[in-house]
Amino acid sequence: MPKRITIKELAALLEVSPTTVSLVLGGKAETHRIASDTRRKIEDAAARLGYRPNHLAQAMRRGKTDTLGVIFPDVSEAYMNMVLRGIEQIALEKNKGLMIATSSLNPTVEARNIQMLLDRRIDGLLIIPYAPFRGEDYRPTAIQEAAGSGLPIVAIDRHIPDITPHAVIAADESASRQAAELLISKGCRHLAYLGFDLVITTLENRRKGFYEAAMNTGVDILTTEILLKELNINSSDLTEHLKGLAAENNMPDGFLVSTAGLALRLQHLMRTNNYRAAGKVPLIARFGEDLPYFPTGMIQIRQPHEELGRRAVKKLLTLIDGVVGKNTTDIEILPMEINDEAQHH
Amino acid sequence: MPKRITIKELAALLEVSPTTVSLVLGGKAETHRIASDTRRKIEDAAARLGYRPNHLAQAMRRGKTDTLGVIFPDVSEAYMNMVLRGIEQIALEKNKGLMIATSSLNPTVEARNIQMLLDRRIDGLLIIPYAPFRGEDYRPTAIQEAAGSGLPIVAIDRHIPDITPHAVIAADESASRQAAELLISKGCRHLAYLGFDLVITTLENRRKGFYEAAMNTGVDILTTEILLKELNINSSDLTEHLKGLAAENNMPDGFLVSTAGLALRLQHLMRTNNYRAAGKVPLIARFGEDLPYFPTGMIQIRQPHEELGRRAVKKLLTLIDGVVGKNTTDIEILPMEINDEAQHH
DNA sequence: GTGAAAGCGCTAACAT
DNA sequence: ATGTTAGCGCTTTCAC
Numbered sequence: 001m002p003k004r005i006t007i008k009e010l011a012a013l014l015e016v017s018p019t020t021v022s023l024v025l026g027g028k029a030e031t032h033r034i035a036s037d038t039r040r041k042i043e044d045a046a047a048r049l050g051y052r053p054n055h056l057a058q059a060m061r062r063g064k065t066d067t068l069g070v071i072f073p074d075v076s077e078a079y080m081n082m083v084l085r086g087i088e089q090i091a092l093e094k095n096k097g098l099m100i101a102t103s104s105l106n107p108t109v110e111a112r113n114i115q116m117l118l119d120r121r122i123d124g125l126l127i128i129p130y131a132p133f134r135g136e137d138y139r140p141t142a143i144q145e146a147a148g149s150g151l152p153i154v155a156i157d158r159h160i161p162d163i164t165p166h167a168v169i170a171a172d173e174s175a176s177r178q179a180a181e182l183l184i185s186k187g188c189r190h191l192a193y194l195g196f197d198l199v200i201t202t203l204e205n206r207r208k209g210f211y212e213a214a215m216n217t218g219v220d221i222l223t224t225e226i227l228l229k230e231l232n233i234n235s236s237d238l239t240e241h242l243k244g245l246a247a248e249n250n251m252p253d254g255f256l257v258s259t260a261g262l263a264l265r266l267q268h269l270m271r272t273n274n275y276r277a278a279g280k281v282p283l284i285a286r287f288g289e290d291l292p293y294f295p296t297g298m299i300q301i302r303q304p305h306e307e308l309g310r311r312a313v314k315k316l317l318t319l320i321d322g323v324v325g326k327n328t329t330d331i332e333i334l335p336m337e338i339n340d341e342a343q344h345h
Numbered sequence: 346m347p348k349r350i351t352i353k354e355l356a357a358l359l360e361v362s363p364t365t366v367s368l369v370l371g372g373k374a375e376t377h378r379i380a381s382d383t384r385r386k387i388e389d390a391a392a393r394l395g396y397r398p399n400h401l402a403q404a405m406r407r408g409k410t411d412t413l414g415v416i417f418p419d420v421s422e423a424y425m426n427m428v429l430r431g432i433e434q435i436a437l438e439k440n441k442g443l444m445i446a447t448s449s450l451n452p453t454v455e456a457r458n459i460q461m462l463l464d465r466r467i468d469g470l471l472i473i474p475y476a477p478f479r480g481e482d483y484r485p486t487a488i489q490e491a492a493g494s495g496l497p498i499v500a501i502d503r504h505i506p507d508i509t510p511h512a513v514i515a516a517d518e519s520a521s522r523q524a525a526e527l528l529i530s531k532g533c534r535h536l537a538y539l540g541f542d543l544v545i546t547t548l549e550n551r552r553k554g555f556y557e558a559a560m561n562t563g564v565d566i567l568t569t570e571i572l573l574k575e576l577n578i579n580s581s582d583l584t585e586h587l588k589g590l591a592a593e594n595n596m597p598d599g600f601l602v603s604t605a606g607l608a609l610r611l612q613h614l615m616r617t618n619n620y621r622a623a624g625k626v627p628l629i630a631r632f633g634e635d636l637p638y639f640p641t642g643m644i645q646i647r648q649p650h651e652e653l654g655r656r657a658v659k660k661l662l663t664l665i666d667g668v669v670g671k672n673t674t675d676i677e678i679l680p681m682e683i684n685d686e687a688q689h690h
Numbered sequence: 691g692t693g694a695a696a697g698c699g700c701t702a703a704c705a706t
Numbered sequence: 707a708t709g710t711t712a713g714c715g716c717t718t719t720c721a722c
Contacts, residue, residue: 054714061698062698081425368708404714
């Protein structure tokens with residue numbers, strides 16, 4: 001609806017051919033040895049008339065949209081914000097457009113959105129893939145097909161082995177191990193891992209790191225695992241688990257929690273129920289950070305969300321430019337920082 | 346790069362004309378009375394070969410991209426999340442793509458991003474416009490030009506009088522008035538308005554509502570205004586103001602704060618400095634809500650962020666469809682809820 | 691140095 | 707009931 005001037009019109013106006021105009025405006029005046037006054041004439045007119053290339057036409061002709069697709073689950077703990085910010089920084093820098101869609105924690109929607117982006121001919125896809133619960137019947141067919149069709153894809157924060165060979169993730173395993181070790185060094189001897197029972201590399205790595213610490217520290221560590229069956233942080237699942245542990249007089253003295261929100265809920269429940277382990281308030285370590293003005297006293301594992309986004313775009317662009325083969329595997333792992341704010345009581 | 350089958354190829358394969366294929370696949374088989382076996386033949390082949398229309402070509406031909414642009418400032422208080430979620434809900438429902446870009450609190454970037462979206466021929470724009478500080482030299486030329494060129498635009502949360510005639514905003518003025526009245530009814534007699542010194546309708550309306558309450562309640566109300574000169578919540582600006590008020594023994598007994606983050610900072614400063622008004626801890630009312638597990642004891646004004654997003658898309662779509670004239674003015678105002686969680690001390 | 695012509699994939703007005 | 711044709715705006719070979 002905004003009627004803008006086209007190359008053809010410009011050409012007619014200046015009595016040159018569309019080719020010449022295209023060449024000049026495409027920055028190829030030098031290479032094609034366009035006479036400098038022809039060139040100036042064209043550039044002036046273009047500026048004066050506010051010529052802007054029709055990106056659709058360019059994309060069609062060039063087979064390249066300079067547009068990246070982004071698919072996120074609808075995260076309750078809005079770390080998506082941060083990742084997106086990182087993505088946008090680089091996209092802006094590199095002059096790429098961004099089409100975004102959220103999968104709403106729903107594989108069908110995810111598939112539909114991938115299709116939508118493919119139809120719009122994005123040059124590549126950044127995705128935080130859908131995470132199914134253990135036992136859930138789910139195959140990432142949409143992603144697989146997209147990858148199969150040759151679309152460059154970079155997974156963020158989690159990857160799907162054999163399906164997304166390119167990913168940028170955080171060092172979940174080692175951070176988890178270190179956090180658990182920190183709990184142990186603070187005297188904890190009964191550690192609990194608390195998280196959602198999802199099948200994603202991120203959480204699996206965190207669990208792994210947790211057990212590595214528990215198994216290899218020389219001292220005897222008792223471990224407990226609490227895996228929640230629904231995403232709702234306020235589900236009764238957690239309440240029941242804790243009640244059970246308390247009843248058996250078996251409350252862990254240290255918790256490693258996979259998610260910030262979950263940890264807050266845990267702490268709340270510990271407080272309201274006055275749960276103790278051998279008379280002491282259990283320590284909590286958790287992924288995520290305290291909010292300003294709301295210190296929780298938990299050990300914090302700082303996640304490099306923004307950097308995750310930045311790196312992912314960069315990696316995607318090299319894939320698109322074919323600098324690196326699409327068939328290579330390449331998982332980039334960013335370090336995390338552990339902040340010990342825990343206070344003994 | 347994903348080589349997909351085209352209508353032409355499909356036509357050649359089935360020995361029909363591209364037109365017929367286009368008609369069938371475009372859902373116009375009925376209207377054009379295509380023979381049902383021709384139709385089935387085409388539909389089968391399309392499904393079998395995984396035909397997908399090239400959206401670029403369609404967009405070019407139809408002069409319509411079915412894509413909406415979204416421009417947000419980079420909000421520190423991530424309410425953008427919520428608005429975006431609302432936008433996406435409706436976009437998904439209505440089968441629209443979303444291109445998003447953030448203006449990074451920078452008018453130059455905002456302008457550049459608008460241009461980028463225009464080049465990509467979005468059908469319409471949703472924007473939370475840049476907010477200049479009072480006295481800052483800024484004219485929303487980019488938005489104005491875009492609007493002038495005929496692009497449908499809906500402003501969200503704030504509008505620019507005479508420039509964005511279509512907007513969806515919250516009932517800032519009345520909510521602000523009610524919150525201030527609530528403070529007064531709780532005994533406050535010296536009210537302070539605390540906010541950033543930005544020139545945006547949202548904040549102006551909040552200030553207005555504040556004064557309405559202060560002026561029209563029958564009782565004598567003293568008012569103080571604290572307008573911060575930088576966006577940084579931790580700026581010394583606020584510290585100095587409070588110190589001044591305390592020194593003059595003139596601390597307000599009720600604060601109306603325009604922003605959640607700012608209110609937290611205020612509360613923090615009151616506590617650490619043990620500021621009082623006539624021996625009592627001042628009350629705080631503020632836009633925004635408490636986080637789960639972190640009750641602040643403030644009066645909360647709940648903002649309809651998600652609904653803002655939903656309504657904005659709907660309005661934009663009616664503009665695009667030309668159902669309603671672009672020259673009409675139409676500011677939609679959504680109500681806010683006030684939650685009294687304040688505790689006297 | 692510049693231009694003519696073809697074509698990216700699709701749609702729609704106009705045949706037949 | 708189906709086909710012919712032209713064209714959206716741009717780029718790019720190839721020719722002069």
